[in-house]
Amino acid sequence: MSDKAGPPPAEGSVRVVGTAHVSADSVREVEEAIEAERPDVVAVELDEGRYRQMQGETPDDLDAGDLLRGNTVFQFIAYWMLSYVQAQLGEKFDVRPGADMLAAIETAERHGLDVALVDRDIQVTIQRFWARMGIVEKLRMIGGLAFGVTDSRVVGLVAGLFVGVFLGPLIGLFGGSFGVTDALLTRVTGGLLLAVVVGFALDYVGDAFLDGKGRLLVAVGGGVAVGLIAGVGLGLADGVVSAFGSFAVHAIGSMGLGLVAGLGVGLVAAAVFPFVAPEPEDVEEFDMSELTDTDVVSVMMEEFREFSPGGAEALIDERDAYIAHRLVALRRRGADVVAVVGAGHREGIERYLANPETLPPMESLVGTAKKRGVPWFEIVGVLMSVGFLAFFLLLAMAGVRNAFLLQLFGAWFLVNGLFAAGLAKLAGARWTSAAVGGGVAWMTSVNPLLAPGWFTGYVELRHTRVNVSDIATLNELLGDEEKPLKRLVSEMFDVPLFRLIMIVAMTNVGSIIASVLFTAYILPLFGAELGGVDGVTRLMLEGAGRSADAIWRAVT
Numbered sequence: 001m002s003d004k005a006g007p008p009p010a011e012g013s014v015r016v017v018g019t020a021h022v023s024a025d026s027v028r029e030v031e032e033a034i035e036a037e038r039p040d041v042v043a044v045e046l047d048e049g050r051y052r053q054m055q056g057e058t059p060d061d062l063d064a065g066d067l068l069r070g071n072t073v074f075q076f077i078a079y080w081m082l083s084y085v086q087a088q089l090g091e092k093f094d095v096r097p098g099a100d101m102l103a104a105i106e107t108a109e110r111h112g113l114d115v116a117l118v119d120r121d122i123q124v125t126i127q128r129f130w131a132r133m134g135i136v137e138k139l140r141m142i143g144g145l146a147f148g149v150t151d152s153r154v155v156g157l158v159a160g161l162f163v164g165v166f167l168g169p170l171i172g173l174f175g176g177s178f179g180v181t182d183a184l185l186t187r188v189t190g191g192l193l194l195a196v197v198v199g200f201a202l203d204y205v206g207d208a209f210l211d212g213k214g215r216l217l218v219a220v221g222g223g224v225a226v227g228l229i230a231g232v233g234l235g236l237a238d239g240v241v242s243a244f245g246s247f248a249v250h251a252i253g254s255m256g257l258g259l260v261a262g263l264g265v266g267l268v269a270a271a272v273f274p275f276v277a278p279e280p281e282d283v284e285e286f287d288m289s290e291l292t293d294t295d296v297v298s299v300m301m302e303e304f305r306e307f308s309p310g311g312a313e314a315l316i317d318e319r320d321a322y323i324a325h326r327l328v329a330l331r332r333r334g335a336d337v338v339a340v341v342g343a344g345h346r347e348g349i350e351r352y353l354a355n356p357e358t359l360p361p362m363e364s365l366v367g368t369a370k371k372r373g374v375p376w377f378e379i380v381g382v383l384m385s386v387g388f389l390a391f392f393l394l395l396a397m398a399g400v401r402n403a404f405l406l407q408l409f410g411a412w413f414l415v416n417g418l419f420a421a422g423l424a425k426l427a428g429a430r431w432t433s434a435a436v437g438g439g440v441a442w443m444t445s446v447n448p449l450l451a452p453g454w455f456t457g458y459v460e461l462r463h464t465r466v467n468v469s470d471i472a473t474l475n476e477l478l479g480d481e482e483k484p485l486k487r488l489v490s491e492m493f494d495v496p497l498f499r500l501i502m503i504v505a506m507t508n509v510g511s512i513i514a515s516v517l518f519t520a521y522i523l524p525l526f527g528a529e530l531g532g533v534d535g536v537t538r539l540m541l542e543g544a545g546r547s548a549d550a551i552w553r554a555v556t
Contacts, residue, residue, distance in 0.1 A: 012040070012335040014327050014353055018346030019100040026100040030340050034107045041330055042108035043116040043339040044101045045323065051117050054102055104340040118326035118339065120319055124366060128318065132310030160266020161259065165513060168258025169520030175254055182246070185253025190241045191231025192256045199223025251521045320348030322365045328356045388446040394543030397550075400530070408526050409442075415522060416441035416514040420452045423510035427502040428493055433459040437507040445511045452511050453504035460503055470497035 017033050019026035034042055046054070108115050171180060203219035210218060230236045241249060305312040323341060327349065330337050341349060352359050392405060421438025425431070437456030444450040473495050477488060492498045527536050 010334055012331045012333070012337060014043075014331050014337045014339055015039070016327075016339045016341060016346050016350055016353070018343035019340060027103045030100050030103045031107050033340075034104065034111070034113070034338055037336070037338050038111065039113065039338045040335040041114045041116050041337045042104050043118045043323075043327060043330065043337050044104050045119045045339075045341040045345065046098075046101055046117050047119045047121045048117060050098075050119075050122060051105075054098055054105075100340060104338075114335075116326065116330060116337070118323045120322045120365065125314060125319065128314040129311050132314040133308055134310060137308040137311060160263035162262070163265060164255075164259035164262025166258070166516060167262050168255035169516050171257050172250060172254035172520045173524070175257070180254070180257070182249070185257075186238055186241050186249055187232045187235055188253040188256045188260075189244070189249050190235060190237030191227035192252060193227075193237050193241065194231040195223040195227030197223075198226040247521070247525065251517075254520075316344060317348065318365050320345050321352060321360050322362070324349045324352035324356070325359060325362050325365070327353060328359070382447075385447045391540070394540040394547065395536075396543070397546045398539040398543035400539060404526075404529070408523075411522055411526070412518060413442040415518045416445050416511055419510035419514035419517075420456075420507050421510070423506040423513075424453075424456050424503055427506040428499045429456055429460055429503045429507070430463060433457075433503065434507075441507075441511040441514065445515045451504075451508045453507035456507045457500055457504040460500060464496050464500060466497040466500055470495050474498055 015033065015037060017030055019030060044051075105115055175185075199219045199222065202222045203215055206215040206218050244252070305316075323339070323345065327337060327339055331353075339349070392409070396402070396405060417438035420441035421434040424434040424437050429437070433456045436459045437452040440450075440455050441452040444452045444455075474492060474497070477491055477495070493502065524532075530536050530539060
């Protein structure tokens with residue numbers, strides 16, 4: 001036997017077929033290409049997990065640690081959005097998403113050809129996609145999705161509601177400097193009281209005569225009208241409101257003014273920028289064959305790159321390189337390959353195949369991506385934690401009695417706990433999960449690097465199993481345009497993954513709202529005992545001086 005190694009295998013070939021993942025024409029093109037070429041290997045743009053799901057296997061349960069660690073919740077939301085868009089396109093054109101890949105696999109198996117899965121793991125891609133995007137890009141993506149699937153008035157109201165929640169405390173703190181009087185706050189509080197009572201009464205009565213949308217319109221419209229005329233205009237509820245006490249009137253009135261102002265701004269913005277979802281017939285007029293046309297695909301990719309350069313790098317460029325790496329390896333082993341990939345990847349992959357020396361190292365395309373730029377979020381988190389501790393420490397050093405500091409800390413603990421636990425329970429959390437989130441909210445609210453929702457979610461997952469198939473269930477629910485909104489929301493909360501995400505999110509939102517309200521309304525009450533803002537500032541400076549003296553004496 002000769003010790004000499006045999007000649008290296010002749011290099012194979014790669015033919016790249018670019019397809020639209022929801023196109024019936026692409027299915028035929030894939031089948032014809034494999035029939036004509038009869039390659040050694042059919043490579044498909046799939047990873048192991050998506051391949052198994054396409055083969056009908058039960059999707060894996062999601063690991064609690066993976067789901068709740070860091071920004072993974074947001075990564076799942078990003079994955080859900082991408083999945084939903086593809087599912088909707090598939091429904092519009094009556095083609096199962098991924099039918100091109102399934103056709104490639106079935107055709108290869110029918111002829112006894114090998115199948116290679118050459119795409120990067122979807123979870124790695126989504127993680128890197130989210131990490132590569134800047135905060136502005138993330139907000140634009142979420143806003144763009146919202147404007148694309150709902151009426152602009154709804155978007156305006158929701159945006160205005162969030163603005164109002166933060167505007168109200170600012171009015172409470174500084175409204176007096178801009179002419180916001182106690183009398184005005186009393187009238188606003190009375191108006192809110194009447195609006196809520198009348199709105200609930202009209203909703204209850206209208207249940208017997210009106211449908212969901214009509215009942216809601218009558219309840220909201222009637223409540224607002226009575227609140228503005230009878231409460232704010234005529235002051236008919238002033239006597240009842242006066243029994244609430246000055247603190248309650250100040251808090252409710254300023255928050256009411258903030259909400260009204262925020263909702264007004266939101267509605268005006270919706271009128272000026274009327275983002276309305278396209279009608280279904282407009283979508284159906286789109287020519288699916290254009291999705292695989294090289295020029296059209298190039299334009300689409302460039303538009304996405306302008307919208308999010310970082311996202312395009314992770315979702316397109318890195319996957320081009322990863323898939324090309326796998327195809328180059330198959331070619332070097334002497335295999336003739338037909339590679340079935342999305343049309344948007346074809347040009348980039350073919351460029352790498354023609355010049356494999358330009359491929360970036362494989363190690364740079366896998367693993368967890370680090371965020372780019374200055375870590376402002378982490379810096380703010382550290383500063384908030386240090387500031388919180390310094391506030392209590394400096395007051396203690398200034399001689400403020402311990403009983404007062406304990407009362408202040410107790411109020412902080414209680415307000416954060418009640419809001420975080422209350423909203424978690426409202427989202428469907430178990431009492432034990434809500435209690436855990438509420439119990440840690442005081443600590444996590446001063447450090448954005450932590451979140452009470454993580455703790456609530458971990459406890460909740462001891463009783464709930466979430467599954468990748470939950471995303472498909474959510475897509476089916478959202479695709480039912482005839483289902484009433486109330487029933488749709490109810491059924492979405494029945495899906496474990498959605499309920500878990502909402503529990504985590506609502507716990508965090510509760511803690512944020514509690515922190516804002518505490519700073520605006522409760523902290524000034526305690527500060528008044530110390531002489532107001534000037535007195536607290538003086539005590540903190542005095543505490544800083546005493547701390548410096550103590551440190552100096554210890555050093556010297």
